[in-house]
Amino acid sequence: MSGFSKVLVANRGEIALRIIRTLDEMGIASAAIASEADRLAPHALAAGECVVVGPAAASESYLNASAVLRAAAGTGCDAVHPGYGFLSENAGFAEACAGAGITFIGPPAAAIRAMGSKTASRETMERAGVPVVPGFQEPGADDAAIAEAAGRLGYPVLVKASSGGGGKGMRVVHDPGALAGALSLCRSEAEAAFGDPTVYLERYLLRPRHVEVQVFGDASGAVFHLGERECSVQRRHQKILEESPSPAVGPELRERMGRAAVTAAEAVGYRNAGTVEFLLDPRGEFYFLEMNTRLQVEHPVTELVYGVDLVAAQVATAAGDPPGFDPASLVPRGHAVEARLYAEDPAAGFLPQAGTVAILRLPERPGVRVDSGLREGLEIDVHYDPLLAKITAWDRTRTAATRRLRNALEDCVVLGVATNLDFLIDVLGLPAWESGDLHIQFLEEHLPAWSAPVSEDPRVLALAGAAGSGAGTAGGRGYPSPWATLGTWSPMDRGK
Amino acid sequence: MSLFVTVDGKRYALGRDAPTRITVTGPEAETTVEVEAVGGGAYLVTGPEGGGAGFATRIGDTLWVRWRGRTYRYAVDRSRTGGRRAPAPGGLTAPMPGQVLKHLVDVDASVEPGTPLVVLEAMKMQLEIKAPHAGRVRGYPQAEGARVPAGALLVDLEEAGP
Numbered sequence: 087m088s089g090f091s092k093v094l095v096a097n098r099g100e101i102a103l104r105i106i107r108t109l110d111e112m113g114i115a116s117a118a119i120a121s122e123a124d125r126l127a128p129h130a131l132a133a134g135e136c137v138v139v140g141p142a143a144a145s146e147s148y149l150n151a152s153a154v155l156r157a158a159a160g161t162g163c164d165a166v167h168p169g170y171g172f173l174s175e176n177a178g179f180a181e182a183c184a185g186a187g188i189t190f191i192g193p194p195a196a197a198i199r200a201m202g203s204k205t206a207s208r209e210t211m212e213r214a215g216v217p218v219v220p221g222f223q224e225p226g227a228d229d230a231a232i233a234e235a236a237g238r239l240g241y242p243v244l245v246k247a248s249s250g251g252g253g254k255g256m257r258v259v260h261d262p263g264a265l266a267g268a269l270s271l272c273r274s275e276a277e278a279a280f281g282d283p284t285v286y287l288e289r290y291l292l293r294p295r296h297v298e299v300q301v302f303g304d305a306s307g308a309v310f311h312l313g314e315r316e317c318s319v320q321r322r323h324q325k326i327l328e329e330s331p332s333p334a335v336g337p338e339l340r341e342r343m344g345r346a347a348v349t350a351a352e353a354v355g356y357r358n359a360g361t362v363e364f365l366l367d368p369r370g371e372f373y374f375l376e377m378n379t380r381l382q383v384e385h386p387v388t389e390l391v392y393g394v395d396l397v398a399a400q401v402a403t404a405a406g407d408p409p410g411f412d413p414a415s416l417v418p419r420g421h422a423v424e425a426r427l428y429a430e431d432p433a434a435g436f437l438p439q440a441g442t443v444a445i446l447r448l449p450e451r452p453g454v455r456v457d458s459g460l461r462e463g464l465e466i467d468v469h470y471d472p473l474l475a476k477i478t479a480w481d482r483t484r485t486a487a488t489r490r491l492r493n494a495l496e497d498c499v500v501l502g503v504a505t506n507l508d509f510l511i512d513v514l515g516l517p518a519w520e521s522g523d524l525h526i527q528f529l530e531e532h533l534p535a536w537s538a539p540v541s542e543d544p545r546v547l548a549l550a551g552a553a554g555s556g557a558g559t560a561g562g563r564g565y566p567s568p569w570a571t572l573g574t575w576s577p578m579d580r581g582k
Numbered sequence: 583m584s585l586f587v588t589v590d591g592k593r594y595a596l597g598r599d600a601p602t603r604i605t606v607t608g609p610e611a612e613t614t615v616e617v618e619a620v621g622g623g624a625y626l627v628t629g630p631e632g633g634g635a636g637f638a639t640r641i642g643d644t645l646w647v648r649w650r651g652r653t654y655r656y657a658v659d660r661s662r663t664g665g666r667r668a669p670a671p672g673g674l675t676a677p678m679p680g681q682v683l684k685h686l687v688d689v690d691a692s693v694e695p696g697t698p699l700v701v702l703e704a705m706k707m708q709l710e711i712k713a714p715h716a717g718r719v720r721g722y723p724q725a726e727g728a729r730v731p732a733g734a735l736l737v738d739l740e741e742a743g744p
Contacts (some may be wrong), residue, residue, distance in 0.1 A: 120681040341738070349732070363606060376630070382733070401705060440642065441641070444623070445639045446640045447637070450724050494652030496650075496653075499623075499648045501623065501648060502641050502646060503638060504655070507653060508651075508653055511651060511652075524666055538653070538654075538655070539588060539652045539654060540654070541589070541652075541654050542592065542608065542650070543631075544606040544611075544613035544615050544630075545615055545627050546603075546649045546654055547606045547656075548604035548617050548627065548629070549617060549625055549627060549637075549638040549647045550585075550587060550614035550638060550645035550654070550656045551585055551596025551598065551604040551617075552598075552617040552619065552625055553623075553638035553639050553645055553646070553647070554627075554645045555584040555585060555598045555604075
């Protein structure tokens, strides 16, 4: 069906494998790229061929646009799939592909660029009539004008530095009396941190949910949506659990959010798969956050609920073919929940962890999908995103899908590198998860100080002892000679 | 041989008495658990409170265990003479459970490095513990004939001054 003969998969890890498998199913040859450190990684071995594009540092390999293009040309690929991250939202790379006569499997460069700037995309959305978080942004405004604007927006308001980021120069103001003080503090913080004292106001949303809509623009130019995903459970502003449908979204709200998302995509001439992110407040009002102009990490929950292959649809669309399903007949079915397995320590600020995956077991259960970039012996190193695998469970109801996912996570074994596996299991066991009462501060509220399980169970200690003394390791069930391990000990000379 | 780990301030000796038998000796109890390697890091555990399949591996000085849907990490405690609970500088410990057969040197005697100090019978073998350095024998915490767990202090040896 597709016009491509070979596609370069310009990514690594689980997403590269996931794309290669769809290409296999479509009968399209694949080529992978790898950094020197990833030469023997699963994704590098899974494709028909692999080009080492540079050293371990992503900036010199996976982000090296000219090396990636050379790899595409050198392997005779007629298209590049960028996955997510790396070069996927780089408009310059999309243009360079076109210039080299290679199809970029993704949106037009102009759409990537239009959504690339937060402030510019906000203006575009306002013009298109897509709701944005109400705010007040007039660089020259004096305190009286700002106070008046704050009254109009309604308290609490958020004072933010225009050039800000990372929480600096940001204050929540709950009542008018505290506004003047907050403005002066934010201005001095912003001046010190960014050299620009300009601040602006936004309505502060209390306990909003992160709900995003999967949109798709087909080759004919028609844009449609595939429902929503809720991704409110986040740490460090990054998602760890995602589900579809959202427990807060019914048919009527789905229709409204879907329409707003389609409008947003149409406003920038969108083609291919994209995601429009919204904040949804407890009253059912939603506001545009940003658009991700690429395949999303959590796309499997949508695939399971709608029974589609979004990567196949991306490839077909880029080749000018229909997406492989009829958008008018899409009906969501059941519930899917995805857990992201990260090499990180939830007991230590979710810091990324390095190590070797010494022992690995991934779940195999009905209704469970595993997207993994792991194998035993793989070195997890700090050069890349610490996402190791995604475990996604589908079932008829949210409760059943959650139970299935917990069982699957309990089946997982990853020894040798610290992961968030046990943390994920604990989150899925929270009554607040069960009730579906989610918001973006969910983890801070419900699991503020998690610590890893500790055990003095003799069975657990005996397992540690068995592994520690060498039994069952690669050499088999060998029982090490005490003489090899006794140190200062030596056998008695019984003849004396 | 035994490994030592400290959990929640308590020191545990993990001793192998037989190819598939691990004795866990803590401050309060000693428990023997059958642990049979299945291969690929998997083990069949048979313990007093019920068994099952578990996974474990050692990487450097970290012992990794997966048991009933939870992951545990233990650091091998290399201080031979005990953790905070049992400070015994200069002493030497039993590397596996056994029976003290004989004290070889009188209390208060000065010894040279390599001098045999205690005979321990363990794993149907007689082993002798030798002085790792010159010093003075201050005493024997375990009497002759005593059955001792792995990690038990056998000799209190004061290191000779420089």
